[in-house]
Amino acid sequence: MINVKFALRGCALASTLAVAPLAVQAQDFINVLTGGTSGVYYPLGAGLANIYGENIDGVRTQVQSTKASVENLNLLQDGRGELAFALGDSVAMAWDGNADAGFPAKLDKLRGIAAIYPNYIQVVASQESGITDFNGLMGQSLSVGAPASGTELNARAIFEAMGMSYDDLGKVEYLPFAESVELIKNRQLDGTLQSAGLGVASIRDLASTMAINVVAIPADVAETLGAPYIAATIPAGTYDGQAEDVPTVAVSNFLVTHDGVSEETAYEMTRLLFENLETLQASHQAAAQIDVAKALDGMPIPLHPGAERYYREQGLIQ
Numbered sequence: 394m395i396n397v398k399f400a401l402r403g404c405a406l407a408s409t410l411a412v413a414p415l416a417v418q419a420q421d422f423i424n425v426l427t428g429g430t431s432g433v434y435y436p437l438g439a440g441l442a443n444i445y446g447e448n449i450d451g452v453r454t455q456v457q458s459t460k461a462s463v464e465n466l467n468l469l470q471d472g473r474g475e476l477a478f479a480l481g482d483s484v485a486m487a488w489d490g491n492a493d494a495g496f497p498a499k500l501d502k503l504r505g506i507a508a509i510y511p512n513y514i515q516v517v518a519s520q521e522s523g524i525t526d527f528n529g530l531m532g533q534s535l536s537v538g539a540p541a542s543g544t545e546l547n548a549r550a551i552f553e554a555m556g557m558s559y560d561d562l563g564k565v566e567y568l569p570f571a572e573s574v575e576l577i578k579n580r581q582l583d584g585t586l587q588s589a590g591l592g593v594a595s596i597r598d599l600a601s602t603m604a605i606n607v608v609a610i611p612a613d614v615a616e617t618l619g620a621p622y623i624a625a626t627i628p629a630g631t632y633d634g635q636a637e638d639v640p641t642v643a644v645s646n647f648l649v650t651h652d653g654v655s656e657e658t659a660y661e662m663t664r665l666l667f668e669n670l671e672t673l674q675a676s677h678q679a680a681a682q683i684d685v686a687k688a689l690d691g692m693p694i695p696l697h698p699g700a701e702r703y704y705r706e707q708g709l710i711q
Contacts, residue, residue: 465649482547538570612624625643
């Protein structure tokens with residue numbers, strides 16, 4: 394169905410472009426590429442799609458659940474989406490064409506919209522597993538996210554920074570968040586590594602069902618990894634039964650588009666994001682961390698001209 398819609402859109406644009414220049418055209422369809430439905434990308438993407446559908450004249454929106462960062466960026470390069478959520482390290486590797494990360498060639502059509510909120514690397518294990526620190530994962534079973542997802546790329550980097558590898562695990566699973574949690578509930582898996590905003594639904598669900606340990610990642614791991622990773626803290630009380638702050642690392646998320654999206658549409662997507670943050674927070678609390686003053690921090694790819702116009706209006710670009 395998605396392919397048919399895009400085919401129809403192409404026909405519509407072809408006829409429209411015959412009577413008006415490209416620069417003034419807005420998209421008639423915005424497909425928002427997100428992640429698994431139990432993560433943070435999906436509810437935020439749904440919130441943005443609603444905002445765009447209600448405020449951009451004539452636009453139709455769709456929210457697509459995907460395997461997140463790597464898939465999203467490849468879909469954008471192919472023109473099969475107008476806006477995507479992705480982790481900063483994945484965006485940088487896509488721009489470089491890192492084949493090992495799932496990008497066989499440089500994704501040169503990608504353009505930046507905004508840095509949004511940080512993803513916290515959250516390692517959670519069942520309390521009965523006895524895992525209390527990262528080294529305790531040795532010999533245990535762990536899900537590291539869907540294959541070649543942004544989460545899985547984060548997992549690889551952190552294991553390397555800790556002087557470990559997947560070979561040190563008793564068993565490694567490559568599963569989305571919700572499936573990982575279900576296996577832990579069924580005593581078929583010891584832990585899960587999830588790269589997401591604080592309060593991610595999957596871990597909240599697990600913590601409400603059984604006793605868990607939130608596993609620390611030492612602060613010096615961020616120093617070893619370098620940008621875009623930073624030291625961070627999962628505050629006490631983020632999840633049921635979590636009595637203390639837990640150190641970890643974080644990496645920024647970005648909203649990304651491609652160079653085939655019109656300047657006007659990219660401008661409106663950027664403007665409406667920042668003018669509707671309170672509404673977006675109703676979709677997920679991670680939106681509370683989105684700040685226009687930080688929108689350009691660490692941007693690893695060129696800005697879309699539409700987004701650049703908005704930031705110039707805000708005085709963030711001279």
